[in-house]
Amino acid sequence: MSELKYLKGVTTLKLNEDKCTGCGMCEIVCPHAVFEITNGQAEITDRDACMECGACALNCEFGAIEVESGVGCAEAVIVGAVRGTDPTCDCCGEPEKPCC
Amino acid sequence: MDKEYITGSVATKAGEVPVVSTVLSRADKWGDLKAICAIRRMDYTVDPGLYAVGNPNEDSPVFASANYKLSFDALRREIDGIDAWTIVLDTNGINVWCAAGKGTFGTQEVVNRIERTNLKDVVSHRKIIVPQLGATGVAAHEVRKSSGFSVVFGPVRASDIPPYLKAGMVATREMRRVRFPLRDRARLIPGEILQGLKYLLPVMGLFVILAGLHRGGYSSQLTLRVGSRSAINLILVYLAGLALAPALLPWLPGRSFSFKGMVSGAIMFLVSLLAGLAGQSPFEIVAWALMFTSISSFCVMNLTGASTYTSLSGVKKEMSVAVPLQIAAAAVGLTLWIIARFV
Numbered sequence A: 001m002s003e004l005k006y007l008k009g010v011t012t013l014k015l016n017e018d019k020c021t022g023c024g025m026c027e028i029v030c031p032h033a034v035f036e037i038t039n040g041q042a043e044i045t046d047r048d049a050c051m052e053c054g055a056c057a058l059n060c061e062f063g064a065i066e067v068e069s070g071v072g073c074a075e076a077v078i079v080g081a082v083r084g085t086d087p088t089c090d091c092c093g094e095p096e097k098p099c100c
Numbered sequence B: 001m002d003k004e005y006i007t008g009s010v011a012t013k014a015g016e017v018p019v020v021s022t023v024l025s026r027a028d029k030w031g032d033l034k035a036i037c038a039i040r041r042m043d044y045t046v047d048p049g050l051y052a053v054g055n056p057n058e059d060s061p062v063f064a065s066a067n068y069k070l071s072f073d074a075l076r077r078e079i080d081g082i083d084a085w086t087i088v089l090d091t092n093g094i095n096v097w098c099a100a101g102k103g104t105f106g107t108q109e110v111v112n113r114i115e116r117t118n119l120k121d122v123v124s125h126r127k128i129i130v131p132q133l134g135a136t137g138v139a140a141h142e143v144r145k146s147s148g149f150s151v152v153f154g155p156v157r158a159s160d161i162p163p164y165l166k167a168g169m170v171a172t173r174e175m176r177r178v179r180f181p182l183r184d185r186a187r188l189i190p191g192e193i194l195q196g197l198k199y200l201l202p203v204m205g206l207f208v209i210l211a212g213l214h215r216g217g218y219s220s221q222l223t224l225r226v227g228s229r230s231a232i233n234l235i236l237v238y239l240a241g242l243a244l245a246p247a248l249l250p251w252l253p254g255r256s257f258s259f260k261g262m263v264s265g266a267i268m269f270l271v272s273l274l275a276g277l278a279g280q281s282p283f284e285i286v287a288w289a290l291m292f293t294s295i296s297s298f299c300v301m302n303l304t305g306a307s308t309y310t311s312l313s314g315v316k317k318e319m320s321v322a323v324p325l326q327i328a329a330a331a332v333g334l335t336l337w338i339i340a341r342f343v
Helices: A025-029 A074-083 B026-036 B069-078 B096-102 B107-116 B132-136 B140-147 B158-166 B182-210 B220-251 B257-274 B282-301 B312-340
Strands: A035-038 A041-044 B006-012 B015-020 B049-053 B062-066 B084-089 B127-131 B150-154
Touching (some): A074 B312, B006 B049, B062 B069, B069 B158, B084 B107, B096 B132, B132 B150, B140 B150, B182 B220, B220 B282, B257 B282
Parallel strands (some): B015 B049, B062 B127, B127 B150
Antiparallel strands (some): A035 A041, B049 B084
């Protein structure tokens, strides 16, 4: 199957190499293989595959990763705009709406 | 509610722990199917807590799961033949990935649930296997600090657990990847179709009523003739956005979902045109071309949330271009369609 890729050059992902210890946690948690560890250092090898889920930043013990994480969901953006909040897929309050 | 998936209980130092079956019953499968179709999915839950699978002892692995029954069923089905513990977190009945995004499948809940189930008395090791997609909400190092348990991120898919355990709890690169294969995309279609009916039916009704308008007043013959044609067109638009597009997603051109949706709408418009459903008047044909593409574009844009690879930054970027165009095209399309009733 051809690889599905989303828009180029939009991700807010940032890696601070000075803080990176090469522990490899980012490589483990990333669902889109954005990181690779080479020579004891994490490297962003597939930036455009990043979906900003935030797993890497949350699991970086050394604070070397920053990303403005959020749900990549148009409906959530619309709901957020209507309510004047951040994008939210707040389906819990609305029983008939499927989550994500 | 009867819990027929509980087949007994096992005694531990922390008390009796229910044992669950690894074989899904007909009732489980029926419930899972309904959940996929978005029927009664919000109360499709399992009680949070500790469960036993097979005949586990204090050395057996511990798997974390969400209390959405579909997630829990996927786990217990796949670990058939493995003696293990499963610790079900309270995620308000939401699946692992979505709940992790909200933080309900999160560090705090893992720590709380480990304490409330007295997990440290049940097992002698200090390791808990969390599905990789839980990493969006669970910070492994924070759980270790607060509970003493090391979080090990297991594979994305429960079906990879047996080979993962066999390899000594090592996931291959492929086990760590999220894809969006046809099977997963197809699973979205029934739910999207049923959810969308509440928009489709009123819009269809409106078009059928308006179809009777003409220069001399109102004709019920037109209501029938133009109305039925219009209703079929709306069904085609709906299928373009909610069935054709998810099925053909990798092959539709472009990266943005709204563009892909415009293309699937255009394909369905051609079907309508060739079938003579778009009418004869140039006004009406252009009207349908605009409505097919804009409505389908909007529907497919809203599939971003159900996809597995879109980022918020990307969604905002495509919406800033697509939404004004969708609104303009739909408004012009509707206006032309109404004009076509009078010329």
